Amino acid sequence: MFEATPIVWHNGKIVPREQADPSIASHSLHLGIGVFDGITAYWNGDHYYIHRLIQHLERLHNGSNKIGLYYSWSIETLAAGIEELLEQLPPTTYYIRPIIYRSQPNIFITNDIADVTILAVTVPRDVNKSLSCQISTFERVSSRAIPIEWKLCGTYINSYLARTTSQAAGFDDGIMLNQAGNIAEASAANLLFLHQGSIITPSLDSDVFPGITRYTLFDIAHDLGIPVIERTIQPNELACFEGAFLASTMMELKPIHNIQNYQYQTANNQLFKRILAVFREITHQ
Missing domain, CATH: 3.30.470.10 (Aminotransferase class 4, branched-chain amino acid transferase, N-terminal domain)
Known part of the structure; x- marks a missing residue:
């Protein structure tokens, strides 16, 4: 609770x-x-x-x-x-x-x-829970309207709507698209994908919050020799990825087992397990 x-x-x-x-x-x-x-x-x-x-x-x-x-x-x-x-x-x-x-x-x-x-x-820490997500019907607020990186209270009505409507539909969270129709992030967490030994994540110019946990993961990936690619990601690419996970301070790292009808085995993905193990070593010093 x-x-x-x-x-x-x-x-x-x-x-x-x-x-x-x-x-x-x-x-x-x-x-x-x-x-x-x-x-x-x-x-x-x-x-x-x-x-x-x-x-x-x-x-x-x-x-x-x-x-x-x-x-x-x-x-x-x-x-x-x-x-x-x-x-x-x-x-x-x-x-x-x-x-x-x-x-x-x-x-x-x-x-x-x-x-x-x-x-x-x-807060409850169900660190091993795998999440189900949908593409939210609510668009990510544009950083040209409200600067995303300032963490302003009023901005988070956008997050509230994305999460609560997704939960009402039977999902754990909603993945928001930006004004261009590209993937941005979850309601209050950064979204990262796994593909052919690399991490792929939406770039900041996709109206993405520059999360501290996100940058921690970049550091971990660098130390492990895992390439990180920041770029525009379109919804039709969801079928191409081998895994997906969310990252935030409260959520920590949460594997995703599906986004809409796209299924992933993230919790068992060896790349994700390597990253998660190092993250837990850092936070349990």
Whole structure:
């Protein structure tokens, strides 16, 4: 079960979660004006391992500055806040969600200093689950309309629609196409394919989010001598691939066993198993 912890780090101190709630009249609530990130704190028996923490917080900082959500806390302070929060929680693996927003009761655009809250969420980790996906009826929002790389709160209504409609149709997730009709990504994860000893994945100019886990996989592939090809991928190519999987911070790496009527044996694919083994070694340091 996904469950938020009863305490959070909020504007410099640990407080009950409800003290960080925005006003019902906050424009962050009404208009989706906010920036967030997602970070996994892996509990490895006697310590936490957080993969590329500073890179996550730099992305958060850059996105919030781009839309004028300014705050006074340094990246180092936020990193220390995450550590402080984890120290006061029961030891387990958490999904950490820092979010920048405005809590004040003003539904109109303002230049007020933003609030910063870091909450932790317990998440089920069914790491071996294989997924069923469909091509979503919802198009991936164009990065010319809303910059994909900023991880803006309001953008993710696109992801919500893609996933919930796919789940209602009996699938685990939806694969979105971009305006050109090419494959972009899943609702909240990057999509990668396996083909003749290589990884093939949509290029960023296909309205693809530059995920940190995506780049981690590129590093793993480089170390293993596995070619990575970033290019435009059309839906009619789905029959050509030997496997497919999703990658994100929360999802980690999830094999796909079908996209629409195209069947894959990803979980048993030796290339995928090599990549997955190295990824688990990294996250269980």
